[in-house]
Amino acid sequence: MPAPDARHLLLPLLHRTLPDTVLGIYLHGSATLGGLRLHSDLDLLVVVSRPTTRPQRRALVEELMKVSGPPGQRSRRPVELIVVVQDDVRPWRYPPTCDFLYGEWLREEYERGVTPAPEPSPDLAPLLTMVLLADAPLYGPPPADLLAPVPHADLRRAIVAGVPGLTGDLDTDTRNVLLTLARIWTTLATGAIRSKDAAADWALPRLPAEHRPVLAHARAVYLGDEAERWDGTLLSGVRPCAEFLVRAIEDEAQAA
Incomplete structure (x- = not known):
């Protein structure tokens, strides 16, 4: 629609x-x-x-x-x-x-x-x-x-406050949680609010190589380029990828 x-x-x-x-x-x-x-x-x-x-x-x-x-x-x-x-x-x-x-x-x-x-x-x-x-x-x-x-301080405060609730949904809403974490990281680091796929574009080169396939798959599913399927190495990499994103968010929040 x-x-x-x-x-x-x-x-x-x-x-x-x-x-x-x-x-x-x-x-x-x-x-x-x-x-x-x-x-x-x-x-x-x-x-x-x-x-x-x-x-x-x-x-x-x-x-x-x-x-x-x-x-x-x-x-x-x-x-x-x-x-x-x-x-x-x-x-x-x-x-x-x-x-x-x-x-x-x-x-x-x-x-x-x-x-x-x-x-x-x-x-x-x-x-x-x-x-x-x-x-x-x-x-x-x-x-x-x-x-x-x-106020910018309240914007940062609010998006960081939502992280624990997001990670609690990682198993049931994997794609959205990963992309939203990337979006939060992007906003904290740059001050800009981007679309989920644009936030993933920003985050992907900043991720360690082992985490990139997970976020890349989430982005591709969001864009309709791939079917959503979390299994094998992708599934085993979901939580480590999310944990890296959460640590990056925490680092940016503390650096303010």
Whole structure:
């Protein structure tokens, strides 16, 4: 589902389920960092004027499950959609509050009837930074009109804070974890937020030779150039590669 379809499918859905509260809807992530790949989510941030109600959040879940699909499915691209209340993120404070989150990795919980609730989310620091840099409104004014800039110190703090949770998912979400670790390392070292494949391009020549095939495979799968298959020497190399990336992140964080 390319970006233009987001306007046709998701904008009416959002205005229908959140009437009179939507201030802005913004693309970010892969769609604005080099283009959507086979395994890319369609990432959207929605800024609203007041908190969502539980019935509204449940309605959003039900509607989004109809238009979002599992990663790698060509007919329905996975959607990651986050809602923030403007007063929760402007003026800026850390950690910011996420009012609503939809992502395909939570589908089983949604199907069991779980409804997302507002909660503090350090991950919003890099996300809001990407939204401001992308400046890609689907609805509403430029994002800088609604969002405060994230201090660089809070951006670094947030991405480092997410590392333990990432590594806990290494066995079940190998490709994404490896690419996200490379992305965190890249951002800490250069200050730039790159796409996952571009972050891998930056990291690969900086890895010891024994770790390069693992990250290269993760990159190739993300781009749709190879089938995802973690076995043999690749599988045995996953954890050592991840451990090297984590150490590199820790070194960059301590060097600041």
